[in-house]
Amino acid sequence: GAVVSQHPSWVICKSGTSVKIECRSLDFQATTMFWYRQFPKQSLMLMATSNEGSKATYEQGVEKDKFLINHASLTLSTLTVTSAHPEDSSFYICSASDRGLQGYTFGSGTRLTVV
Amino acid sequence: QKEVEQNSGPLSVPEGAIASLNCTYSDRGSQSFFWYRQYSGKSPELIMFIYSNGDKEDGRFTAQLNKASQYVSLLIRDSQPSDSATYLCAVGTVSGSARQLTFGSGTQLTVLP
Numbered sequence: 722g723a724v725v726s727q728h729p730s731w732v733i734c735k736s737g738t739s740v741k742i743e744c745r746s747l748d749f750q751a752t753t754m755f756w757y758r759q760f761p762k763q764s765l766m767l768m769a770t771s772n773e774g775s776k777a778t779y780e781q782g783v784e785k786d787k788f789l790i791n792h793a794s795l796t797l798s799t800l801t802v803t804s805a806h807p808e809d810s811s812f813y814i815c816s817a818s819d820r821g822l823q824g825y826t827f828g829s830g831t832r833l834t835v836v
Numbered sequence: 837q838k839e840v841e842q843n844s845g846p847l848s849v850p851e852g853a854i855a856s857l858n859c860t861y862s863d864r865g866s867q868s869f870f871w872y873r874q875y876s877g878k879s880p881e882l883i884m885f886i887y888s889n890g891d892k893e894d895g896r897f898t899a900q901l902n903k904a905s906q907y908v909s910l911l912i913r914d915s916q917p918s919d920s921a922t923y924l925c926a927v928g929t930v931s932g933s934a935r936q937l938t939f940g941s942g943t944q945l946t947v948l949p
Contacts, residue, residue: 727879755936755937763941764924764939764940764941764942765880765924765939766939767936767937767938770936812877814879814880816937818935825870825882825926825937826882827879827880827881828879829878829879830878830879832877
């Protein structure tokens with residue numbers, strides 16, 4: 722089955738620094754990837770849609786200059802949280818979409834803690 | 837604005853019972869419907885998807901879709917303690933060339949041994 726690898730699984734960083742999260746589709750080409758954020762006891766909120774070779778589409782209220790998305794190849798999308806603050810601490814999850822798939826495949830998630 | 841609502845939890849059922857999870861959605865243009873299971877601290881895993889009205893069965897799980905009522909449900913038969921998790925209903929719509937998912941807030945299920 723389709724596999725999406727996400728790294729790192731957890732990261733602790735200091736306030737003001739930047740953190741990069743990688744999402745790779747291992748056995749299929751992902752023309753589109755989605756980035757979600759999930760706060761404790763809450764559901765997944767879509768942050769942005771990442772399209773290979775073009776700019777990402779951000780959801781309302783998500784700062785594109787703070788959450789930089791790069792989808793340079795059909796198998797890799799990255800999310801960089803710039804100038805991280807404690808309120809950015811959350812569970813970030815990517816998922817990949819391929820037209821041949823019957824469902825979306827999620828990465829294992831990244832637990833970000835900003836101290 | 838697209839909305840997906842799930843019945844409020846938490847839901848507790850005894851082992852061996854049937855667990856019933858419900859979900860309604862607001863966008864009549866929705867085309868695909870998914871149920872995910874999420875254990876604490878983990879990412880969601882797909883249980884079932886359904887596209888057409890009616891029932892779809894897979895092992896102990898049955899998804900039911902009624903597009904006229906904008907309603908989708910998940911039944912878990914012979915519930916096991918390992919089924920204890922948060923269940924997320926997700927509704928897919930096409931945006932540009934990609935399908936986007938909108939998630940409900942989730943229902944926490946506890947199966948009591």
